[in-house]
Amino acid sequence: MKTFDLEKFARPNVLAMKAYSSARDEYTGNEGIFLDANENPFPSAVNRYPDPYQRELKTELARIKKVREEQIIVGNGSDEVLDLIYRAFCTPGKDKVVTIKPSYGMYSVLAETNDVELVEVPLDADFNLDAAAVLEAAKDAKIVVLCSPNNPSGNLLNRNEVMKIVESFPGLVVIDEAYIDFSNGKSLLAELDAYENIFVSQTLSKAYGLAGIRVGLGFGSPKVIALLNKVKPPYNVNGLSQRFALARLNDMEKVTKEVLDILLERSRLLLEMKDHPLICKIYRTDANFILFKVDDANTMYDFFAENGVVVRNRSSQYNCENCLRVSVGTKTENDKFLEVLNEYNTTLKTK
Numbered sequence: 063m064k065t066f067d068l069e070k071f072a073r074p075n076v077l078a079m080k081a082y083s084s085a086r087d088e089y090t091g092n093e094g095i096f097l098d099a100n101e102n103p104f105p106s107a108v109n110r111y112p113d114p115y116q117r118e119l120k121t122e123l124a125r126i127k128k129v130r131e132e133q134i135i136v137g138n139g140s141d142e143v144l145d146l147i148y149r150a151f152c153t154p155g156k157d158k159v160v161t162i163k164p165s166y167g168m169y170s171v172l173a174e175t176n177d178v179e180l181v182e183v184p185l186d187a188d189f190n191l192d193a194a195a196v197l198e199a200a201k202d203a204k205i206v207v208l209c210s211p212n213n214p215s216g217n218l219l220n221r222n223e224v225m226k227i228v229e230s231f232p233g234l235v236v237i238d239e240a241y242i243d244f245s246n247g248k249s250l251l252a253e254l255d256a257y258e259n260i261f262v263s264q265t266l267s268k269a270y271g272l273a274g275i276r277v278g279l280g281f282g283s284p285k286v287i288a289l290l291n292k293v294k295p296p297y298n299v300n301g302l303s304q305r306f307a308l309a310r311l312n313d314m315e316k317v318t319k320e321v322l323d324i325l326l327e328r329s330r331l332l333l334e335m336k337d338h339p340l341i342c343k344i345y346r347t348d349a350n351f352i353l354f355k356v357d358d359a360n361t362m363y364d365f366f367a368e369n370g371v372v373v374r375n376r377s378s379q380y381n382c383e384n385c386l387r388v389s390v391g392t393k394t395e396n397d398k399f400l401e402v403l404n405e406y407n408t409t410l411k412t413k
């Protein structure tokens with residue numbers, strides 16, 4: 063097993079602090095008359111504080127993801143989980159995080175709010191990862207953040223390149239797998255027991271269809287999870303979200319079926335878009351969205367919007383000039399997208 067030197071990489075003040083002890087930490091039984099948390103005693107669905115460690119949810123997650131409960135942290139969206147990582151490991155004004163570009167915008171927002179230097183190592187023209195370049199940039203960094211499948215490009219990063227970084231970088235390697243359920247590639251969760259410095263972030267917002275209840279997942283070595291638990295707000299995942307998430311996890315058949323439907327629609331979209339005269343390039347996707355390059359992204363974006371279809375203009379991102387990103391919707395929604403796309407084609411031809 064590759065070990066991780068928590069004492070060296072965690073923030074000294076966080077290492078030294080004791081976790082806040084809530085009423086629900088000090089007495090964890092379910093039976094009794096609860097006069098310990100200043101709640102309103104009149105029963106309703108939500109008059110009691112929720113479980114601060116989301117134990118039931120973690121039991122289900124451990125089963126589904128084939129990890130141990132002490133390897134899991136649940137956050138108010140994976141955005142919170144990522145924020146906890148920055149806060150537990152990086153001293154403001156001093157420490158450094160390395161990531162790739164183009165990638166998910168939150169990594170730089172979190173770096174700015176936590177006053178952490180962020181170095182962005184470019185992916186190549188087809189959005190492939192260069193492990194050597196990342197390792198070079200990460201010599202004095204605390205954390206490397208990789209996104210795979212990557213947003214906005216959509217591709218899974220090459221596993222050998224990712225593992226080179228995991229093997230050689232002594233700090234924490236965070237792999238954001240928000241879109242892993244749409245990919246044929248294997249999750250890095252399988253490597254969790256072999257590498258203490260791997261931290262995998264996932265979410266119930268995309269494949270699981272629960273963006274509205276904000277449930278993010280972090281998986282790491284028990285000592286990293288324990289450190290993050292010290293920093294997290296005690297009741298960070300509300301009771302309604304915990305119950306709603308649990309119900310969804312108890313119906314994995316439905317989740318799997320929906321993901322399969324999305325993947326079938328993705329294949330159909332790719333096929334229909336392939337020979338479109340106004341699409342210059344369609345990038346490889348392992349996610350539930352497609353990035354494609356056109357002649358003039360701003361004009362096409364406006365045309366879509368005028369016709370009631372909202373896509374994302376990613377033109378301002380590194381190496382994404384004139385690129386639009388479209389999420390895979392329902393069959394009806396995708397039909398409409400294709401219809402507007404073909405209309406745009408004829409509009410231009412008749413000009």
Ligand SMILES: *Cc1c(COP(=O)(O)O)cnc(C)c1O
Pocket residue numbers: 138139140141142166209213238240264265266267268273276277278
């Ligand atoms: C959508 C997305 C997330 C999800 O964030 P949540 O806070 O869990 O909704 C995380 N990472 C990436 C790259 C995403 O695109």
